[in-house]
């Protein structure tokens with residue numbers, strides 16, 4: 001029994017690595033419109049990973065949020081949701097500028113598929129003192145869901161009071177999704193312009209990076225914690241199911 005469990009666990013991480021391996025951190029797309037990709041699902045929830053590749057903010061390249069494109073693709077597969085993710089290096093930053101092609105695609109999917117919730121997934125640097133940071137514009141972007149999301153993450157061992165840094169949930173402190181002067185975050189855009197509830201999730205590298213790829217911007221090798229990556233995958237997969245049935 002134990003052997004079977006271990007096999008299925010590593011299958012999850014293999015699948016995550018396979019999906020991430022198709023993402024081109026450093027290369028620009030040959031055709032315009034190919035820098036991000038959309039896959040449909042049956043559940044009216046939309047996952048987003050705008051920073052899965054190197055992107056461009058104020059004329060400067062910003063490094064990829066590794067494994068976030070692979071992560072949302074995997075969750076979408078497991079939970080049968082819609083997903084939009086960065087596939088090639090971007091000339092812009094959809095979590096900064098208004099009116100980007102990525103945001104236009106989000107709007108189209110949200111309206112056409114009557115999406116009930118948008119989860120925007122990002123990654124933070126290793127020095128951050130939390131496992132997951134939930135950003136909801138201090139509750140404004142998903143007033144009816146915020147408490148349930150927190151309670152749900154607690155069931156999977158992520159809480160504001162956790163002693164272990166990687167189990168710590170930061171709630172609207174380090175990353176509120178409000179952005180700074182001149183920034184329009186995806187969470188803000190979805191809530192304020194499309195009036196659909198949304199939240200931003202920032203993940204620590206240990207919760208998402210199976211193994212740093214050779215093309216990654218960060219040069220030194222890195223491996224996340226396999227058990228924690230699995231817990232994170234399971235937490236988000238079942239969170240989708242909860243969001244799908246909750247009232248909008």
Ligand SMILES: [Zn+2]
Nearest residue numbers: 051065122123
């Ligand atoms: Zn990001």
